[in-house]
Amino acid sequence: PADAPAVLRADDVHMSFRGLKALDGVTLTVRQGEIRGIVGPNGSGKTTLFNVISGLYRPTGGRVEFGGRDVTGLPPYRLARAGISRTFQNLRLFGDLTVRENILVALDRSRTVDGWRYLLRPLSVVRGDRRLRARADEVLDRYGLTAFAGQPPRSLPYGTQRRVEIARAVAARPRLLLLDEPAAGLNGDEVRQLGEMVRSIRDSGITVVVIEHNMGLVMSLCEHITVLASGAVIAEGSPAEVAAAPAVIEAYLGD
Ligand code: ADP
Numbered sequence: 031p032a033d034a035p036a037v038l039r040a041d042d043v044h045m046s047f048r049g050l051k052a053l054d055g056v057t058l059t060v061r062q063g064e065i066r067g068i069v070g071p072n073g074s075g076k077t078t079l080f081n082v083i084s085g086l087y088r089p090t091g092g093r094v095e096f097g098g099r100d101v102t103g104l105p106p107y108r109l110a111r112a113g114i115s116r117t118f119q120n121l122r123l124f125g126d127l128t129v130r131e132n133i134l135v136a137l138d139r140s141r142t143v144d145g146w147r148y149l150l151r152p153l154s155v156v157r158g159d160r161r162l163r164a165r166a167d168e169v170l171d172r173y174g175l176t177a178f179a180g181q182p183p184r185s186l187p188y189g190t191q192r193r194v195e196i197a198r199a200v201a202a203r204p205r206l207l208l209l210d211e212p213a214a215g216l217n218g219d220e221v222r223q224l225g226e227m228v229r230s231i232r233d234s235g236i237t238v239v240v241i242e243h244n245m246g247l248v249m250s251l252c253e254h255i256t257v258l259a260s261g262a263v264i265a266e267g268s269p270a271e272v273a274a275a276p277a278v279i280e281a282y283l284g285d
Pocket of ligand 1: 047050051052070071072073074075076077078079
């Protein structure tokens, strides 16, 4: 909604790599409760924008605000602690642990003990934590993954692994979830299940920003879409508005 508070703001963000301008003055505002789509041709700066927002890169110019606070240049662990969670284009699950253990580890890392986080406990201890286990099972249940709890992710279909990874990313209840091309490599049924999952995450109060090439998914999922080309925002608006924007049509013809 247009009057909801801003969760994320990028203000004139620049990111250069040895003179290559991957981001050339990106400004955008994502509001509480949105599912924002980020689209654009290959090399337009989408992943770089996520890397800046999640703290992997310190921008060479501009400012990032999260929850009204200036978080520019903070390291990834501080941004994670502040409530920004993300997935990557390639899966980063622990392939040998079970699905439940993957969730347990994510929950354990987000624990606060006397104000200290990231006190790593051995997996054997984490496994025996009944409260954590109950929370992990709640997460699996909410996203329809209970049937896979005892299996290692690598034994599951790719689309299910994707959903496990997203469940892990939201297990600790972040405020903002960044998804980098979650539908890549999924079949039609898997894309539909992914869409349902992302809607359910948003409905639970987590704001979502999603980079996605699957236009069918982006158009059905997002109320607002930001279009990047050559590191700049060339269009922003409803799916119908961006689809009709001449700059967008031109950018895609050149892709
Ligand atoms: P997209 O996600 O839209 O495909 P990227 O953000 O991955 O685009 O890349 C934007 C531009 O920045 C590309 O030209 C890419 O080669 C360059 N780039 C991205 N990351 C780096 C890096 N770590 N070092 C050098 N160049 C990079």
